[in-house]
Amino acid sequence: MPRYKIADVVFDAKLIYGYTEKLCKKYEYDGDEPVKFVAEVTQEDIKAEQVLAEEFPPAYLESLALFRKLCNYCLKNANGIVFHSSAIAVDGNAYLFTAPSGTGKSTHSRLWRELLGDRAFMVNDDKPMVRYEDGAFYVYGTPWNGKHRLDTNCKVKIKAICAISQAKENSIRKATTAEMLITILNQTIRPQDQEDMDKLLKLIEKMLTEVELYKLGCNISREAAELSYKTMSGDNL
Secondary structure (H helix, E strand, C coil): CCEEEECCEEEEEECCCHHHHHHCHHHECCCCCCCCEEEECCHHHHHHHHHHCCCCCHHHHHHHHHHHHHHHHHHHHCCEEECCCEEEEECCEEEEEECCCCCCHHHHHHHHHHHHHHHEEEEECCCCEEEEECCEEEEECCCCCCCCCCECCCEEEEEEEEEEEECCCCEEEECCHHHHHHHHHCCCCCCCCHHHHHHHHHHHHHHHHHCEEEEEEECCCHHHHHHHHHHHHCCCC
């Protein structure tokens, strides 16, 4: 039975297919920290995922079922939520770009890496985990890293969250908590249980008040990356 440490949560996984073990390989754990829970993926779990994504094979759906179990544990026990975003780290700070799929958040993160070189690296390009710990929000890499397979097994303090939209002209401004609430809520896994939903909303509310928020309209250009980086980091390069 493989043992993993993802988002600082150590757990054992009972799996059926080899795909998930391969996906999570670099998150395997052989240290002394205690196991927090056992994630057993059953055929019933896979069938439940198939209802939501019937075009995918069972082996891939198993990986989604495991991710869902980890997300459920983190929300209930570790002040953690999955946040569909492209998370990039620069000089010890993390910046999370969020938008509907296909808008260009991965492209914008790539432009940051081209702009900043070795100073920047991807935490996760699709489904990072966000946790509230010791009075601050941190983002963690996970194996569920999007089509470009970009992730790092790490923990970085979040400096800013930026909602991206496509535009001919580049512009960026501070965002209000009210206009970012639905944006962020739509990019998380929303639980069915009311108690868990209340916990999710409280975490999002805290994140909206403690993390810098921005709205970025951008095209696919280096100038867009320069504008967003300078504004959010305060660094003039």
